[in-house]
Amino acid sequence: MPVRxxxxxxxxxxxxxxxxxxxxxxxxxxxxxxxxxxISALIDDAGLAWTYVHLLHGVATxxxxxxxxxxxxxxxxxxxQALTFWEQVDNEAYGTRNRKIFTVVPVLLFVLATxxxxxxxxxxxxxxAVVVILLVAKLPALHKVRFFGINKY
Amino acid sequence: MSKYRVVACxxxxxxxxxxxxxxxxxxxxxxxxxxxxxxxxxxxxxIADAFRAFWDIVGPGGKLHPAYFLEHKGHLIIEGALILxxxxxxxxxxxxxxxxxxxxxxxKEIDQLCKEWSPEPLVPSPAGVLEPPEPHVITGLExxxxxxxxxxxxxxxxxxxxYLNMANNKENKTESIETVNTYGVGxxxxxxxxxxxxKHLILEKELAEFYDTEAAIIYSYDVATIASIIPAFANxxxxxxxxxxxxxxxxxxxxISRARVALFKHNDMEDLTRIIENFEAEEKAKxxxxxxxxxxxxxxxxxxxxxxxxxxxxxIKNKYKYRLMVxxxxxxxxxxxxxxxxxxxxxxxxxxxxxxxxxxSHAMGSVGGFCVGDRDIVEHQRLSGSGYCFSASLPPxxxxxxxxxxxxxxxxxxxxxPGKELMSLLQKRVRSLRDQLKGIPGLKLFGGAALPSxxxxxxxxxxxxxxxxxxxxxxxxxxHVLVNGGVLVxxxxxxxxxxxxxxxxLVIYANVALGEKEILTVxxxxxxxxxxVIKA
Numbered sequence: 001m002p003v004r005x006x007x008x009x010x011x012x013x014x015x016x017x018x019x020x021x022x023x024x025x026x027x028x029x030x031x032x033x034x035x036x037x038x039i040s041a042l043i044d045d046a047g048l049a050w051t052y053v054h055l056l057h058g059v060a061t062x063x064x065x066x067x068x069x070x071x072x073x074x075x076x077x078x079x080x081q082a083l084t085f086w087e088q089v090d091n092e093a094y095g096t097r098n099r100k101i102f103t104v105v106p107v108l109l110f111v112l113a114t115x116x117x118x119x120x121x122x123x124x125x126x127x128x129a130v131v132v133i134l135l136v137a138k139l140p141a142l143h144k145v146r147f148f149g150i151n152k153y
Numbered sequence: 154m155s156k157y158r159v160v161a162c163x164x165x166x167x168x169x170x171x172x173x174x175x176x177x178x179x180x181x182x183x184x185x186x187x188x189x190x191x192x193x194x195x196x197x198x199x200i201a202d203a204f205r206a207f208w209d210i211v212g213p214g215g216k217l218h219p220a221y222f223l224e225h226k227g228h229l230i231i232e233g234a235l236i237l238x239x240x241x242x243x244x245x246x247x248x249x250x251x252x253x254x255x256x257x258x259x260x261k262e263i264d265q266l267c268k269e270w271s272p273e274p275l276v277p278s279p280a281g282v283l284e285p286p287e288p289h290v291i292t293g294l295e296x297x298x299x300x301x302x303x304x305x306x307x308x309x310x311x312x313x314x315x316y317l318n319m320a321n322n323k324e325n326k327t328e329s330i331e332t333v334n335t336y337g338v339g340x341x342x343x344x345x346x347x348x349x350x351x352k353h354l355i356l357e358k359e360l361a362e363f364y365d366t367e368a369a370i371i372y373s374y375d376v377a378t379i380a381s382i383i384p385a386f387a388n389x390x391x392x393x394x395x396x397x398x399x400x401x402x403x404x405x406x407x408x409i410s411r412a413r414v415a416l417f418k419h420n421d422m423e424d425l426t427r428i429i430e431n432f433e434a435e436e437k438a439k440x441x442x443x444x445x446x447x448x449x450x451x452x453x454x455x456x457x458x459x460x461x462x463x464x465x466x467x468x469i470k471n472k473y474k475y476r477l478m479v480x481x482x483x484x485x486x487x488x489x490x491x492x493x494x495x496x497x498x499x500x501x502x503x504x505x506x507x508x509x510x511x512x513x514s515h516a517m518g519s520v521g522g523f524c525v526g527d528r529d530i531v532e533h534q535r536l537s538g539s540g541y542c543f544s545a546s547l548p549p550x551x552x553x554x555x556x557x558x559x560x561x562x563x564x565x566x567x568x569x570x571p572g573k574e575l576m577s578l579l580q581k582r583v584r585s586l587r588d589q590l591k592g593i594p595g596l597k598l599f600g601g602a603a604l605p606s607x608x609x610x611x612x613x614x615x616x617x618x619x620x621x622x623x624x625x626x627x628x629x630x631x632x633h634v635l636v637n638g639g640v641l642v643x644x645x646x647x648x649x650x651x652x653x654x655x656x657x658x659l660v661i662y663a664n665v666a667l668g669e670k671e672i673l674t675v676x677x678x679x680x681x682x683x684x685x686v687i688k689a
Contacts, residue, residue: 077388077410092250093250094245095247114228136167
């Protein structure tokens with residue numbers, strides 16, 4: 001089987017290249033775990049806390065990755081003005097490690113949320129809807145696609 | 154794949170299994186349960202009742218929650234599917250999305266392209282450019298005269314844009330020397346990092362007062378001034394329209410800003426209007442949100458010596474709600490009743506033009522550039538003006554020289570000032586020079602005699618058609634004028650990156666220190682040189 005060379009380009013986009021720094025993913029997972037600890041301290045049901053973590057994480061990542069566009073760095077002169085964070089990552093290449101981790105985390109949280117507590121106590125449909133929306137938003141087929149002109153400019 | 158097909162595929166692959174799973178599980182659970190609440194659901198007693206009943210059955214804790222299906226090993230199917238998804242992701246190679254992939258080229262097209270291709274050299278030789286000869290070395294100054302290396306007698310200097318003779322002003326020199334004794338020569342840093350000296354702040358305040366605007370900012374390199382200001386106020390989404398005869402710094406600034414750029418024909422207001430209307434139509438058709446729109450012109454064009462019709466441009470800009478930026482490098486200290494430049498000359502009040510930028514190395518006798526405008530405009534440049542943030546600041550003695558010139562231009566109670574007299578004297582000299590140069594056979598003065606611009610571009614009356622030859626002729630004329638006439642004139646030089654190369658010309662700068670005698674010498678030397686070089 002011929003070995004396919006991965007795309008190697010220097011990522012100069014200051015908005016996204018911090019994902020390649022060491023320990024970024026550890027930090028990301030730590031934030032999620034700390035969030036779960038905090039919520040489970042507040043509501044006394046550690047399992048249901050995973051549901052809340054999953055939902056909050058879903059809303060937050062949808063807004064940050066798939067809604068906000070552009071880059072806060074004025075020196076790129078608005079080059080990424082029409083691209084969401086997800087579309088800017090790794091010079092718009094798909095199948096990279098960062099993207100895989102971003103895609104797997106909602107799925108993992110969904111499994112934790114559904115397993116964490118009794119199926120009768122949790123809004124299963126809501127959990128499923130959130131994970132499906134997030135997975136769909138990360139599909140390479142939807143790169144730079146905007147439905148019905150929403151969020152185009 | 155069009156986005157509607159994508160939506161359809163998603164609908165099929167996700168919604169259908171979901172709905173079918175729900176239906177299957179609910180049917181299964183219903184079959185196993187003995188509760189007939191389902192019948193109530195279809196009785197339509199009221200939407201709220203119906204919804205409550207529905208949620209009782211399907212929601213968490215309800216009887217037909219897919220929970221039953223999931224608790225009885227159904228969850229294993231879901232988890233298995235998710236684990237397969239994760240494994241698939243982990244095994245993916247990275248790839249770039251070929252968005253709306255173009256059809257691959259056919260064999261015929263490939264052959265055609267190969268036939269048409271011809272190799273280009275790695276470094277193309279720029280067309281129509283002659284390597285400039287060795288520059289003259291100035292070894293001494295004396296009023297309007299300079300001493301050159303390799304020449305014993307002094308020559309008249311008509312090649313420096315020293316319009317008000319500030320560079321040779323004695324008081325200026327004394328003040329600058331005192332400043333050097335106090336502060337040293339350099340400022341040792343950019344403005345943001347220990348490079349701001351009180352002389353800079355004084356000069357900025359005086360510039361703002363002089364122009365009657367809220368604030369001013371100083372750059373230490375005049376070419377970088379306008380090339381930093383434009384990218385600070387424009388980016389990819391924006392529109393910049395500039396005159397086709399604008400000089401290299403403006404072109405660079407527009408390129409760096411990455412904005413959509415259009416050029417309008419030199420001083421042609423109909424062309425400008427046409428271009429603006431085109432942009433408006435395009436924006437409207439695509440229903441894009443509002444972007445910044447900028448018009449950039451020069452007060453006196455450095456490459457041609459003529460002026461922009463600022464009053465008409467202002468009316469157009471006002472009508473279409475564009476912003477106007479004027480580069481007053483050669484007009485500052487020359488035009489206008491108080492010396493503010495071309496904007497004042499055409500009757501525009503302070504504040505009507507959003508951004509006025511100028512170089513301090515012409516009439517001001519200093520070095521660098523400045524920009525005046527509203528407080529917001531100026532303060533924005535303190536972080537976004539690349540030439541301001543990332544260059545060492547102006548040496549304080551040059552800032553003092555700038556302040557000195559502004560002091561000369563400041564009107565006293567009666568409205569007069571020594572600077573005003575210098576300016577009217579300059580206009581007299583300009584008029585005299587232009588009148589006499591116009592009459593030289595073989596040369597053509599751009600702009601004619603009535604133009605109040607101190608930048609005189611003199612072209613060959615009869616061009617040979619080849620700009621390289623013309624430039625050689627002009628170099629010969631300049632040499633002849635220097636050697637035989639004792640006058641130093643410049644031949645115009647442009648960067649190889651300039652997108653518009655004006656026709657080769659001799660550049661003569663008017664100067665207050667050039668008296669009538671000197672002007673006669675200059676004109677006589679040119680006349681003789683043209684006669685000898687061209688007729689020969």
